[in-house]
Amino acid sequence: MRENHLKILQYVTGIGLFFLVGGYHLLLMHFGKGDPESWSSVAQRAASAGWLTIYILILIFGIYHGLHGVRGLILEFSLPDRAVKVLNYSIVFVGIAVFGYAVYIPIHAF
């Protein structure tokens, strides 16, 4: 994947997070009914396919956006080409591992 493809995804996930997280917050805290933090409310959302989809999207967008940002920070330290390759593979590995660990809970609750 060329750098511009990664950057386009960074922009897309950034905008996506703005609407997903912002929209999620507005929906739950300002436009929702009842107490969104109550056990019954959480359990209801956990059993909903729509909410599950939103959670997984936030997870994917957040992991990509965050790890790509960290990669950008590390790349500014004059790494040789071989170190950049190791960094890229490490970031991908960490991303997949974090996603796998984090997605287990909402899927299991569903």
Place this chain on the structure above:
Amino acid sequence: MEKITFKVQRYDPDKDKKPHIQVFTIPFKHGMTVLDGLINIKENVDNTLSFRSSCRMGICGSCGMLINNLPMLACHTPIEELKKDTITVKSLPNFPVVRDLVADLSLLFEKHKSIKPYIIAPDMAEIEKPTAEFLQAQMQLEEFVQFAYCVKCGLCMAACPTMATDRHFLGPQPLAQAYRYSADRRDGGAKERFHETDTPHGIWLCHLAGACSEACPKGVDPALAMQLLKRAIISDSLRLRKKPIPPSVAPPQAEKKPRVAVPEFTIKRPNAKS
């Protein structure tokens, strides 16, 4: 003020372990530039002081230095505008020091060369054996002419904070010139330049600090060029970039009529040669 104090970076790699500051006090004249001061020091106080200069009128870019912590052209900086009694002059940051105020700019030129800073015409046969000039409308010229004013002084590279942390970063000057040539309608090498600049140490490390545009003495605005380059690369990647129109070539010269012979004089002068 009658006198001005110069704190000048001195460094002789054969003698010194690291650069140090030497203080000079010289007479001040109205209208004096920093370069005038350095020339005065070299001619009258210490002739071992080394610095680059050439045109002394802000067009060659040779005298780029760090003056009172800002990268500037010494010939283009009147001392009165600095509004200080003490002027601190050092070599350009982000470049190795050769000696005193002379920076090694070879990295700048290597990076500039890597982005292919010349017209890569779609029709190379026309380039190698030109039959006519490429035409360019005023509007087409205005799309990139601002970026063509670059004199390769290196001030933008010295000011860039990303250059300070990542020595592999291409830098504002090569990236701005990559856009300058890619935006030129006579050029067909945009994709080659996109390939060179779309790298982990390329255009995406520019975070729009804007220090390059503030430092540029010719109004090039490299920050703008870099953002336009980002847009061009993404547009090309998403297949949104308009297909470049091949440059038009000047029409062939009209055939000339045969020259009319000069008529003979009807009155012969006595000493006229026949």
